[in-house]
Amino acid sequence: MNELRSICVYCGSASGNDPVYARDAVTLAGLFIENKIRLVNGGGSIGLMGVMADAIMEGGGEATGVIPISLKQKEVAHKGMTELIVVPDMHSRKLMMVNMSDAFIALPGGFGTMDEVFETLTWAQLHLHRKPIILYNPNGFYDLLLAQADHMVKEGFLNISSRALLMSTSDVYRLLPKLMSFQPPTSDKWTHTRS
Numbered sequence: 001m002n003e004l005r006s007i008c009v010y011c012g013s014a015s016g017n018d019p020v021y022a023r024d025a026v027t028l029a030g031l032f033i034e035n036k037i038r039l040v041n042g043g044g045s046i047g048l049m050g051v052m053a054d055a056i057m058e059g060g061g062e063a064t065g066v067i068p069i070s071l072k073q074k075e076v077a078h079k080g081m082t083e084l085i086v087v088p089d090m091h092s093r094k095l096m097m098v099n100m101s102d103a104f105i106a107l108p109g110g111f112g113t114m115d116e117v118f119e120t121l122t123w124a125q126l127h128l129h130r131k132p133i134i135l136y137n138p139n140g141f142y143d144l145l146l147a148q149a150d151h152m153v154k155e156g157f158l159n160i161s162s163r164a165l166l167m168s169t170s171d172v173y174r175l176l177p178k179l180m181s182f183q184p185p186t187s188d189k190w191t192h193t194r195s
Contacts, residue, residue, distance in 0.1 A: 002132060006064075006100055009039060010042075010109060011048035011113060025051045029052050029061065032061055042093065045077065050076075065084045069087070069089075106135045108136070125165060135168040
């Protein structure tokens with residue numbers, strides 16, 4: 001079982017068109033509080049990022065935001081978090097969030113969320129960390145992305161061990177149990193490509 005003290009949540013700086021996305025972010029915040037898990041996120045006060053941080057703080061939980069100085073105004077830095085860390089750039093932000101976290105959840109989001117997910121996945125694939133990563137997939141939000149990952153396997157660009165690094169669930173209550181039970185693969189990305 002993985003010990004989860006801090007979880008990084010990647011998510012949109014928008015809230016999406018369906019109220020379910022914000023509602024589920026609040027539900028997840030409640031699960032963090034109940035399990036005494038610190039939220040690590042991008043430090044913004046808008047979109048799902050802000051919704052979840054607000055719910056964590058209102059419920060008496062703990063949250064650390066990491067925001068680049070260039071986005072401090074654009075994403076309206078969250079002033080109510082337990083801790084807000086301002087960093088020089090996006091690369092510093094991603095590295096710090098990975099280092100501070102025991103696991104990663106991606107709620108629905110856009111290009112920024114995808115960038116964070118895929119960099120974290122690539123680092124896991126290269127064994128730079130052994131931490132679990134899961135997509136929360138309400139309304140089939142990530143179905144096409146998951147299908148693309150399967151297609152990469154089928155076409156020989158991704159092996160099964162690497163594909164297993166990208167977990168998913170459409171049940172918000174299964175996120176933490178899946179992260180806790182994750183076992184990192186023993187093989188690496190080169191296992192099936194060496195001659």
